[in-house]
Amino acid sequence: MDSAAQRLAGVEAGIAAAAARAGRKASDVQLVAVSKTHDSSTIRPLIAAGQRHFGENRVQEAAGKWPELRGGTSDIVLHLIGQLQSNKAEEAVALFDAIHSVDRPSLVTALARACEKAGGQPLLFVQVNIGDEEQKGGCAVADLPALLAQAKDAGLKIAGLMAIPPADVAPTPYFALLDELAERHGLPLRSMGMSGDYESAVMLGATHVRVGTALFGAR
Template sequence: MKDAADRLAAVTANIAEAAKRAQRKAGDITLIAVSKTQDAAAIRPLIAAGQRQFGENRVQEAAAKWPALRAEADGITLHLIGQLQSNKAEEAVELFDAIHSVDRPSLVQALAKASDKAGKRPQLFVQVNIGDEEQKGGCAVADLPALLAEAKEAGLEIAGLMAIPPADIEPAPYFALLDELAERNGLPLRSMGMSGDYETAVMLGATHVRVGTALFGARE
Protein backbone atom coordinates (compact mmCIF):
# COMPACT_ATOMS: atom_id res chain seq x y z
CA MET A 1 0.00 0.00 0.00
CA LYS A 2 2.77 2.41 0.99
CA ASP A 3 4.63 1.71 -2.28
CA ALA A 4 1.55 2.58 -4.33
CA ALA A 5 0.91 5.75 -2.34
CA ASP A 6 4.58 6.79 -2.62
CA ARG A 7 4.67 6.19 -6.38
CA LEU A 8 1.42 8.10 -6.87
CA ALA A 9 2.72 11.01 -4.78
CA ALA A 10 5.98 11.09 -6.77
CA VAL A 11 4.26 11.11 -10.18
CA THR A 12 1.75 13.75 -9.01
CA ALA A 13 4.60 15.94 -7.75
CA ASN A 14 6.46 15.58 -11.07
CA ILE A 15 3.33 16.60 -12.99
CA ALA A 16 2.89 19.63 -10.73
CA GLU A 17 6.52 20.65 -11.21
CA ALA A 18 6.33 20.29 -15.02
CA ALA A 19 3.06 22.24 -15.07
CA LYS A 20 4.61 25.02 -12.99
CA ARG A 21 7.56 25.27 -15.38
CA ALA A 22 5.13 25.57 -18.28
CA GLN A 23 3.04 28.15 -16.37
CA ARG A 24 0.09 25.77 -16.30
CA LYS A 25 -2.15 24.60 -13.47
CA ALA A 26 -1.45 21.06 -12.23
CA GLY A 27 -5.20 20.63 -11.77
CA ASP A 28 -5.68 20.91 -15.54
CA ILE A 29 -3.78 17.64 -16.11
CA THR A 30 -5.50 14.28 -15.67
CA LEU A 31 -3.29 11.39 -14.57
CA ILE A 32 -4.50 8.08 -16.04
CA ALA A 33 -3.04 5.03 -14.28
CA VAL A 34 -2.53 2.42 -17.02
CA SER A 35 -3.78 -0.76 -15.36
CA LYS A 36 -3.66 -3.07 -18.39
CA THR A 37 -2.35 -6.54 -17.45
CA GLN A 38 -2.53 -5.59 -13.75
CA ASP A 39 -4.84 -7.66 -11.58
CA ALA A 40 -7.30 -6.32 -9.01
CA ALA A 41 -4.84 -6.91 -6.16
CA ALA A 42 -2.31 -4.59 -7.85
CA ILE A 43 -4.93 -1.94 -8.64
CA ARG A 44 -6.61 -1.71 -5.20
CA PRO A 45 -3.66 -0.01 -3.40
CA LEU A 46 -3.68 2.81 -5.99
CA ILE A 47 -7.44 3.24 -5.55
CA ALA A 48 -6.89 3.31 -1.77
CA ALA A 49 -4.22 5.99 -2.28
CA GLY A 50 -6.79 8.16 -4.06
CA GLN A 51 -6.26 7.42 -7.77
CA ARG A 52 -9.55 7.40 -9.68
CA GLN A 53 -8.63 7.52 -13.41
CA PHE A 54 -7.54 4.22 -14.98
CA GLY A 55 -6.64 3.12 -18.51
CA GLU A 56 -7.13 -0.27 -20.12
CA ASN A 57 -6.06 -1.62 -23.53
CA ARG A 58 -8.67 -4.33 -24.10
CA VAL A 59 -12.42 -4.41 -23.67
CA GLN A 60 -12.51 -8.04 -22.46
CA GLU A 61 -9.78 -7.55 -19.86
CA ALA A 62 -11.51 -4.44 -18.49
CA ALA A 63 -14.89 -6.19 -18.42
CA ALA A 64 -13.40 -9.02 -16.35
CA LYS A 65 -12.06 -6.86 -13.52
CA TRP A 66 -13.59 -3.39 -13.40
CA PRO A 67 -17.27 -4.02 -12.53
CA ALA A 68 -16.16 -5.58 -9.21
CA LEU A 69 -13.53 -2.87 -8.54
CA ARG A 70 -16.03 -0.13 -9.31
CA ALA A 71 -18.46 -1.66 -6.82
CA GLU A 72 -15.79 -1.17 -4.13
CA ALA A 73 -14.96 2.50 -4.81
CA ASP A 74 -16.85 5.58 -5.92
CA GLY A 75 -15.80 7.95 -8.67
CA ILE A 76 -13.75 5.63 -10.91
CA THR A 77 -13.30 6.90 -14.48
CA LEU A 78 -12.28 4.28 -17.02
CA HIS A 79 -10.37 5.13 -20.21
CA LEU A 80 -9.93 2.81 -23.19
CA ILE A 81 -6.47 3.58 -24.52
CA GLY A 82 -5.92 0.57 -26.81
CA GLN A 83 -7.15 -0.15 -30.32
CA LEU A 84 -10.88 -0.78 -30.59
CA GLN A 85 -12.49 -3.15 -33.08
CA SER A 86 -15.76 -1.84 -34.49
CA ASN A 87 -17.61 -4.99 -33.38
CA LYS A 88 -16.64 -4.20 -29.76
CA ALA A 89 -17.96 -0.61 -29.91
CA GLU A 90 -21.19 -1.43 -28.07
CA GLU A 91 -19.40 -3.12 -25.18
CA ALA A 92 -16.82 -0.32 -25.04
CA VAL A 93 -19.48 2.40 -24.80
CA GLU A 94 -21.20 0.53 -21.95
CA LEU A 95 -17.97 0.01 -20.00
CA PHE A 96 -15.76 3.07 -20.59
CA ASP A 97 -16.15 6.74 -19.72
CA ALA A 98 -13.58 7.81 -22.33
CA ILE A 99 -12.24 6.23 -25.53
CA HIS A 100 -8.84 7.49 -26.73
CA SER A 101 -8.48 5.42 -29.91
CA VAL A 102 -11.03 6.65 -32.46
CA ASP A 103 -9.07 6.35 -35.70
CA ARG A 104 -11.23 5.45 -38.72
CA PRO A 105 -14.63 6.10 -40.31
CA SER A 106 -16.00 2.59 -39.63
CA LEU A 107 -15.31 3.02 -35.90
CA VAL A 108 -16.94 6.46 -35.90
CA GLN A 109 -20.11 4.93 -37.32
CA ALA A 110 -20.03 1.99 -34.89
CA LEU A 111 -19.54 4.31 -31.90
CA ALA A 112 -22.33 6.64 -33.03
CA LYS A 113 -24.71 3.69 -33.29
CA ALA A 114 -23.58 2.23 -29.94
CA SER A 115 -23.85 5.60 -28.17
CA ASP A 116 -27.39 6.14 -29.44
CA LYS A 117 -28.38 2.65 -28.37
CA ALA A 118 -26.86 2.98 -24.88
CA GLY A 119 -28.01 6.56 -24.37
CA LYS A 120 -24.47 7.23 -23.16
CA ARG A 121 -21.71 9.26 -24.75
CA PRO A 122 -18.14 8.56 -23.63
CA GLN A 123 -15.59 11.32 -24.01
CA LEU A 124 -13.83 10.70 -27.33
CA PHE A 125 -10.30 11.31 -28.56
CA VAL A 126 -9.07 10.75 -32.11
CA GLN A 127 -5.81 8.81 -32.12
CA VAL A 128 -3.34 10.34 -34.59
CA ASN A 129 -0.51 8.25 -36.05
CA ILE A 130 1.84 11.10 -35.29
CA GLY A 131 5.02 9.34 -36.45
CA ASP A 132 3.42 7.83 -39.59
CA GLU A 133 4.31 4.31 -38.39
CA GLU A 134 2.85 1.40 -40.34
CA GLN A 135 2.54 -0.89 -37.29
CA LYS A 136 0.65 1.65 -35.19
CA GLY A 137 -3.03 2.47 -35.06
CA GLY A 138 -4.19 6.02 -35.53
CA CYS A 139 -5.49 8.28 -38.22
CA ALA A 140 -2.92 9.77 -40.62
CA VAL A 141 -2.29 13.48 -39.98
CA ALA A 142 -3.57 14.30 -43.47
CA ASP A 143 -6.84 12.40 -42.84
CA LEU A 144 -7.62 14.11 -39.53
CA PRO A 145 -9.90 16.92 -40.81
CA ALA A 146 -12.05 14.45 -42.77
CA LEU A 147 -12.38 12.09 -39.79
CA LEU A 148 -13.35 14.96 -37.46
CA ALA A 149 -15.96 16.09 -40.00
CA GLU A 150 -17.32 12.55 -40.23
CA ALA A 151 -17.59 12.31 -36.44
CA LYS A 152 -19.46 15.62 -36.28
CA GLU A 153 -21.85 14.49 -38.99
CA ALA A 154 -22.48 11.25 -37.07
CA GLY A 155 -23.39 13.28 -33.98
CA LEU A 156 -20.23 12.47 -32.03
CA GLU A 157 -18.38 15.14 -30.11
CA ILE A 158 -14.60 14.74 -30.30
CA ALA A 159 -12.98 16.25 -27.21
CA GLY A 160 -9.33 15.90 -28.15
CA LEU A 161 -6.47 14.06 -29.80
CA MET A 162 -4.28 11.18 -28.60
CA ALA A 163 -0.89 10.03 -29.82
CA ILE A 164 1.96 7.65 -29.02
CA PRO A 165 5.23 9.02 -30.46
CA PRO A 166 7.73 6.62 -32.06
CA ALA A 167 9.80 4.70 -29.50
CA ASP A 168 13.41 5.63 -28.76
CA ILE A 169 13.20 9.04 -30.45
CA GLU A 170 12.99 12.40 -28.69
CA PRO A 171 9.20 12.79 -28.20
CA ALA A 172 9.01 16.58 -27.83
CA PRO A 173 8.51 17.41 -31.54
CA TYR A 174 5.68 14.86 -31.74
CA PHE A 175 3.98 16.28 -28.64
CA ALA A 176 4.34 19.78 -30.09
CA LEU A 177 2.78 18.60 -33.36
CA LEU A 178 -0.19 17.00 -31.58
CA ASP A 179 -0.70 20.18 -29.57
CA GLU A 180 -0.66 22.22 -32.77
CA LEU A 181 -3.12 19.84 -34.51
CA ALA A 182 -5.51 20.04 -31.56
CA GLU A 183 -5.25 23.83 -31.52
CA ARG A 184 -5.80 24.06 -35.27
CA ASN A 185 -8.95 21.92 -35.04
CA GLY A 186 -10.35 23.68 -31.96
CA LEU A 187 -10.03 20.64 -29.66
CA PRO A 188 -9.32 21.32 -25.97
CA LEU A 189 -7.80 17.98 -24.89
CA ARG A 190 -4.46 16.27 -25.66
CA SER A 191 -3.82 12.72 -24.44
CA MET A 192 -0.06 12.25 -24.68
CA GLY A 193 2.87 11.19 -22.54
CA MET A 194 3.67 7.93 -20.76
CA SER A 195 5.97 6.83 -17.89
CA GLY A 196 9.20 7.84 -19.65
CA ASP A 197 8.11 11.20 -21.02
CA TYR A 198 4.98 12.48 -19.26
CA GLU A 199 6.77 15.54 -17.84
CA THR A 200 7.82 16.61 -21.35
CA ALA A 201 4.24 16.05 -22.51
CA VAL A 202 2.91 18.27 -19.70
CA MET A 203 5.35 21.01 -20.70
CA LEU A 204 4.01 20.79 -24.27
CA GLY A 205 0.30 20.91 -23.54
CA ALA A 206 -0.85 17.43 -22.44
CA THR A 207 -4.18 17.45 -20.60
CA HIS A 208 -4.13 13.66 -20.05
CA VAL A 209 -1.02 11.57 -19.37
CA ARG A 210 -1.11 7.75 -19.43
CA VAL A 211 1.29 6.35 -16.83
CA GLY A 212 1.77 2.65 -16.08
CA THR A 213 5.24 1.56 -14.95
CA ALA A 214 5.91 4.66 -12.81
CA LEU A 215 2.75 3.91 -10.81
CA PHE A 216 2.66 0.10 -10.75
CA GLY A 217 6.40 -0.61 -10.81
CA ALA A 218 8.31 -2.51 -13.48
CA ARG A 219 6.60 -5.58 -14.92
CA GLU A 220 7.80 -8.99 -13.78
Protein backbone atom coordinates (compact mmCIF):
# COMPACT_ATOMS: atom_id res chain seq x y z
CA MET A 1 0.00 0.00 0.00
CA ASP A 2 1.18 3.52 -0.76
CA SER A 3 2.57 5.40 2.20
CA ALA A 4 0.94 8.57 3.51
CA ALA A 5 3.81 10.58 2.04
CA GLN A 6 3.27 9.00 -1.40
CA ARG A 7 -0.48 9.62 -1.32
CA LEU A 8 0.10 13.22 -0.24
CA ALA A 9 2.63 13.76 -3.03
CA GLY A 10 0.19 12.31 -5.55
CA VAL A 11 -2.64 14.64 -4.55
CA GLU A 12 -0.32 17.64 -4.47
CA ALA A 13 0.87 16.73 -7.97
CA GLY A 14 -2.74 16.51 -9.14
CA ILE A 15 -3.50 19.94 -7.72
CA ALA A 16 -0.38 21.42 -9.33
CA ALA A 17 -1.22 19.93 -12.74
CA ALA A 18 -4.83 21.15 -12.61
CA ALA A 19 -3.75 24.60 -11.49
CA ALA A 20 -1.22 24.80 -14.33
CA ARG A 21 -3.91 23.86 -16.88
CA ALA A 22 -6.07 26.68 -15.56
CA GLY A 23 -3.22 29.21 -15.55
CA ARG A 24 -3.16 29.27 -11.76
CA LYS A 25 -0.44 28.64 -9.19
CA ALA A 26 -0.57 25.50 -7.06
CA SER A 27 0.06 27.72 -4.05
CA ASP A 28 -3.35 29.35 -4.66
CA VAL A 29 -5.03 26.09 -3.60
CA GLN A 30 -5.11 24.85 0.00
CA LEU A 31 -5.35 21.09 0.46
CA VAL A 32 -7.54 20.17 3.45
CA ALA A 33 -7.08 16.54 4.51
CA VAL A 34 -10.47 15.23 5.65
CA SER A 35 -9.57 13.38 8.83
CA LYS A 36 -13.11 12.83 10.13
CA THR A 37 -13.57 9.35 11.69
CA HIS A 38 -9.82 8.63 11.41
CA ASP A 39 -7.88 8.04 14.62
CA SER A 40 -4.59 9.55 15.68
CA SER A 41 -2.48 6.65 14.42
CA THR A 42 -3.85 7.21 10.89
CA ILE A 43 -3.47 10.98 10.97
CA ARG A 44 0.07 11.19 12.38
CA PRO A 45 1.79 9.83 9.23
CA LEU A 46 0.22 12.65 7.18
CA ILE A 47 1.39 15.23 9.71
CA ALA A 48 4.88 13.68 9.52
CA ALA A 49 4.71 13.94 5.71
CA GLY A 50 4.10 17.66 5.99
CA GLN A 51 0.30 18.04 5.76
CA ARG A 52 -0.92 20.80 8.07
CA HIS A 53 -4.58 21.54 7.17
CA PHE A 54 -7.17 19.01 8.36
CA GLY A 55 -10.96 18.88 8.13
CA GLU A 56 -13.37 17.46 10.69
CA ASN A 57 -17.15 17.01 10.59
CA ARG A 58 -18.01 17.13 14.28
CA VAL A 59 -16.95 19.43 17.08
CA GLN A 60 -17.01 16.65 19.68
CA GLU A 61 -14.84 14.27 17.65
CA ALA A 62 -12.29 16.99 16.88
CA ALA A 63 -12.15 18.09 20.52
CA GLY A 64 -11.39 14.51 21.52
CA LYS A 65 -8.34 13.99 19.34
CA TRP A 66 -6.80 17.23 18.11
CA PRO A 67 -5.47 18.81 21.33
CA GLU A 68 -3.10 15.82 21.65
CA LEU A 69 -2.39 15.63 17.90
CA ARG A 70 -1.58 19.32 17.73
CA GLY A 71 0.84 18.82 20.61
CA GLY A 72 4.15 20.31 19.61
CA THR A 73 3.01 21.07 16.06
CA SER A 74 1.93 24.67 16.38
CA ASP A 75 1.11 25.23 12.70
CA ILE A 76 -1.75 22.71 12.39
CA VAL A 77 -4.85 24.39 10.92
CA LEU A 78 -8.24 22.83 11.72
CA HIS A 79 -11.26 23.23 9.43
CA LEU A 80 -14.84 22.39 10.43
CA ILE A 81 -16.44 21.10 7.24
CA GLY A 82 -19.57 19.46 8.69
CA GLN A 83 -22.84 20.93 9.87
CA LEU A 84 -22.61 23.04 13.03
CA GLN A 85 -25.31 23.22 15.66
CA SER A 86 -25.86 26.71 17.00
CA ASN A 87 -25.34 25.53 20.57
CA LYS A 88 -21.83 24.35 19.61
CA ALA A 89 -20.80 27.70 18.10
CA GLU A 90 -18.70 28.82 21.07
CA GLU A 91 -16.82 25.52 21.24
CA ALA A 92 -16.28 25.55 17.46
CA VAL A 93 -14.88 29.09 17.48
CA ALA A 94 -12.42 28.10 20.22
CA LEU A 95 -11.26 24.92 18.46
CA PHE A 96 -11.31 25.58 14.71
CA ASP A 97 -9.31 27.97 12.55
CA ALA A 98 -11.88 27.83 9.74
CA ILE A 99 -15.60 26.99 9.57
CA HIS A 100 -16.94 26.03 6.13
CA SER A 101 -20.60 25.43 7.04
CA VAL A 102 -22.25 28.74 7.95
CA ASP A 103 -25.69 28.18 6.45
CA ARG A 104 -28.58 29.79 8.34
CA PRO A 105 -29.56 32.95 10.26
CA SER A 106 -29.61 31.30 13.71
CA LEU A 107 -26.04 30.07 13.23
CA VAL A 108 -24.89 33.52 12.11
CA THR A 109 -26.32 34.95 15.33
CA ALA A 110 -24.67 32.27 17.47
CA LEU A 111 -21.30 32.63 15.73
CA ALA A 112 -21.35 36.40 16.03
CA ARG A 113 -21.94 36.08 19.77
CA ALA A 114 -19.20 33.45 20.12
CA CYS A 115 -16.69 35.46 18.08
CA GLU A 116 -17.35 38.60 20.10
CA LYS A 117 -16.78 36.66 23.31
CA ALA A 118 -13.57 35.10 21.93
CA GLY A 119 -12.23 38.41 20.64
CA GLY A 120 -11.60 37.00 17.17
CA GLN A 121 -13.08 34.81 14.50
CA PRO A 122 -12.12 31.83 12.35
CA LEU A 123 -12.01 31.98 8.58
CA LEU A 124 -15.67 31.72 7.62
CA PHE A 125 -17.39 30.23 4.56
CA VAL A 126 -21.11 30.20 3.79
CA GLN A 127 -22.22 26.75 2.65
CA VAL A 128 -24.53 26.92 -0.35
CA ASN A 129 -26.97 24.10 -1.16
CA ILE A 130 -25.81 24.30 -4.74
CA GLY A 131 -27.96 21.40 -5.99
CA ASP A 132 -31.10 22.37 -4.05
CA GLU A 133 -31.12 19.02 -2.23
CA GLU A 134 -33.52 18.67 0.68
CA GLN A 135 -31.25 16.31 2.64
CA LYS A 136 -28.19 18.58 2.49
CA GLY A 137 -27.17 21.51 4.61
CA GLY A 138 -26.41 24.88 3.10
CA CYS A 139 -28.44 27.95 2.35
CA ALA A 140 -30.49 28.13 -0.84
CA VAL A 141 -28.91 30.10 -3.67
CA ALA A 142 -31.81 32.57 -3.49
CA ASP A 143 -31.20 33.13 0.25
CA LEU A 144 -27.45 33.79 -0.10
CA PRO A 145 -27.59 37.62 -0.43
CA ALA A 146 -29.71 37.97 2.72
CA LEU A 147 -27.49 35.63 4.75
CA LEU A 148 -24.33 37.47 3.66
CA ALA A 149 -25.96 40.79 4.59
CA GLN A 150 -26.96 39.44 8.00
CA ALA A 151 -23.43 38.17 8.63
CA LYS A 152 -21.94 41.55 7.69
CA ASP A 153 -24.38 43.38 9.96
CA ALA A 154 -23.47 40.99 12.79
CA GLY A 155 -19.78 41.77 12.39
CA LEU A 156 -18.79 38.48 10.78
CA LYS A 157 -16.33 38.56 7.90
CA ILE A 158 -17.34 35.92 5.37
CA ALA A 159 -14.32 35.02 3.25
CA GLY A 160 -15.83 32.55 0.81
CA LEU A 161 -18.42 29.98 -0.19
CA MET A 162 -18.49 26.19 0.19
CA ALA A 163 -20.54 23.59 -1.65
CA ILE A 164 -20.95 19.84 -2.07
CA PRO A 165 -22.41 19.07 -5.52
CA PRO A 166 -25.02 16.33 -5.87
CA ALA A 167 -23.61 12.81 -6.06
CA ASP A 168 -23.56 10.78 -9.27
CA VAL A 169 -23.75 13.74 -11.65
CA ALA A 170 -21.04 15.80 -13.29
CA PRO A 171 -19.84 18.29 -10.65
CA THR A 172 -18.38 20.87 -13.02
CA PRO A 173 -21.55 22.95 -13.57
CA TYR A 174 -21.93 23.23 -9.80
CA PHE A 175 -18.31 24.26 -9.33
CA ALA A 176 -18.75 26.90 -12.03
CA LEU A 177 -21.90 28.19 -10.33
CA LEU A 178 -20.21 28.46 -6.93
CA ASP A 179 -17.30 30.31 -8.52
CA GLU A 180 -19.73 32.70 -10.20
CA LEU A 181 -21.65 33.29 -6.95
CA ALA A 182 -18.44 34.01 -5.04
CA GLU A 183 -17.32 36.41 -7.75
CA ARG A 184 -20.71 38.16 -7.74
CA HIS A 185 -20.52 38.75 -4.01
CA GLY A 186 -16.86 39.77 -3.93
CA LEU A 187 -15.70 36.73 -1.94
CA PRO A 188 -12.16 35.52 -2.63
CA LEU A 189 -12.39 31.90 -1.39
CA ARG A 190 -14.15 28.83 -2.80
CA SER A 191 -14.20 25.55 -0.83
CA MET A 192 -15.14 22.86 -3.34
CA GLY A 193 -13.87 19.55 -4.65
CA MET A 194 -13.22 16.20 -2.98
CA SER A 195 -11.18 13.05 -3.74
CA GLY A 196 -12.98 12.19 -6.97
CA ASP A 197 -13.20 15.65 -8.48
CA TYR A 198 -10.70 18.01 -6.85
CA GLU A 199 -8.78 18.53 -10.10
CA SER A 200 -11.93 19.77 -11.86
CA ALA A 201 -12.64 22.02 -8.88
CA VAL A 202 -9.14 23.52 -9.05
CA MET A 203 -9.60 24.25 -12.75
CA LEU A 204 -12.85 26.06 -11.93
CA GLY A 205 -11.52 28.28 -9.16
CA ALA A 206 -11.31 26.24 -5.95
CA THR A 207 -9.08 27.77 -3.30
CA HIS A 208 -9.71 24.95 -0.79
CA VAL A 209 -10.19 21.28 -1.71
CA ARG A 210 -11.38 18.78 0.90
CA VAL A 211 -9.74 15.41 0.23
CA GLY A 212 -10.18 12.28 2.35
CA THR A 213 -9.98 8.92 0.55
CA ALA A 214 -7.16 9.91 -1.81
CA LEU A 215 -5.01 10.80 1.22
CA PHE A 216 -6.05 8.21 3.78
CA GLY A 217 -6.81 5.34 1.41
CA ALA A 218 -10.05 3.42 0.96
CA ARG A 219 -11.61 2.05 4.11
